[in-house]
Structures are given as structure tokens and as C-alpha cells.
Amino acid sequence: MIFTQEYQFYLPQIDEHLDQDEEFIILEDGDRVEKILFHEYHKIYEVPGLYEKLFYRRLRCQSPTVIADMLAENMARNGQDMSRLRVLDLGAGNGMVGEELKNRNAEMLVGVDVIPEAKMAALRDRSDVYEDYHVLDFTDLDPKDELEMRSCRFNCLVTVAALGFGDIPPEAFLTAFNIVENGSWIAFNIRDKFLTKDDESGFRDVLQNLTEHHFDLKDSKKYVHRYNLHGEPLTYKAFVGVKLNNVEE
Secondary structure (H helix, E strand, C coil), X not given: CCCCCCCEEECCCCCCCCCHHHCEEEXXXXXXXXXXXXXXXXXXXXXXXXXXXXXHHHCCCCHHHHHHHHHHHHXXXXXXXXXXXXXXXXXXXXXXXXXXXXXXXXXXXXXXXXXXXXXXHXXXXXXXXXXXXXXXXXXXXXXXXXXXXXXXCCCEEEECCCECCCCECHHHHHHHHHHCCCCCEEEEEEEHHXXXXXXXXXXXXXXXXXXXXXXXXXXXXXXXXEECCCCCEEEEXXXXXXXXXXXXX
8 A cells, every 4th residue: 555745644633532543543644544453553554654653752652761871771780781781572563662762772673563564664664674574473383483483592682562452472472582592681671561460361360470480670760651642651560681591381
């Protein structure tokens, strides 16, 4: 699908409060008018620059910078820099997180996303960020693909703004966690509501198990991920630490 450079988008004027995966925009491009949900990433990635304009300029998303900074700071405290990081970027999207890590001198980045349009957007907009980019479903990873992932000998796993809403379910995150080597740095974030007793996504229990048995938590903090349609802050929690051992399947 080809879009003109003159496309415009609008945030709806609504009274009701929508959850993150219910929010939407109205996109206008010539005679075409389309409602696009925020989590319809395949549609957003097709439009050059739309993801950045919507989430980073209009809604002031700061997660890629926050996670990259936390990772760099905690590595420095442990006498390490990022120049030897071999990063598995899970839920890589159009490469904004990868770009932050590359700018901090990560040695190698490999992107993974389940959406083909994400790879298309990353190669279109940030062609120099990733050494490779795979369209894979980590809930159903082919043994050949898993072997290829392990052959990269990743020593870092990063996943940003992709956990908890069905984009990356717990089993996919744990598969990636098990693929990276013991001693790897792990950096990720998640909406704070998925850490409460009312969580139905499964992440609260998964993260509790990780921090008790498999993950040496070095740092965590709550911060504003972005703002919603009403200008209200959406709070996430970021985690940085080191993998101790695999989670038994």
C-alpha cells in the first residue's frame, strides 16, 4: 500500500477512557479515511513516519531511551560497557530501540518481530541498525530457527513496550530468555497494571519466578512510558538485570 507524503492523522475527541489497545487514530490520505487502532501495528508501520509522529512526538513516548540508559548505567556500575553486547531485540518493531542501542555502541543487534510489516519498516527507516532481522513467532519456534538464534550467542535480551497486551505473551518472552546465554544482560519494561494481583496476562507470576530463581535484578523503576488520548500518563516499570539460568519448560 502506497501513502503520499501529505497524509494526516487525528486523535479522536472522546469522553470515554480507553485502554491502550483500544485507543485509535483517524488517518487521512487523499480520499481515504481510516480508523486505526494503536495496536494495529501492521497498519501503522506501513505509513512512513507515522509511528514516530504518533507515539514519540504527539504522545511523548520515552521508553527506548529510558531502557537504553538504564542498561548502560547498570553495565557501567558493573565495570562493563556496551561495546561487546550481542543483542536479541524481541518485538523490535521499526527499530527505535535498536537505534538507541546502536548509538551506545552495541556490537551486534538482531531484531525479531512477529509482524512482517515491522521488518519492512525497520529496513526502510533504519537499514543500518540490525545485522539481521527475523519474522518469527517465539510461541512456536521452529527448531531450525531456534538453532540459528542460539548460534548468535546473544549476551543481551531487550524487549520494550511489547509485553502484556498479547503482542508478546509470557511463553514467547521465556523462550527468548532461555535462548540468550547465562550471564546475559536482560532489559525490559511492562505496564504496571500487569504486576498487580489482578493481572490476567500471566506476567506477574512469570516475573516473580524469574526474580526469585533465574534473574539477578540490578535495577528497576516506574516511569511515564507515554501519555494517553486524554493527556494522562501511562506508567510502566522497567527492569534491568543479569540472567542466572534457564527457566525449565
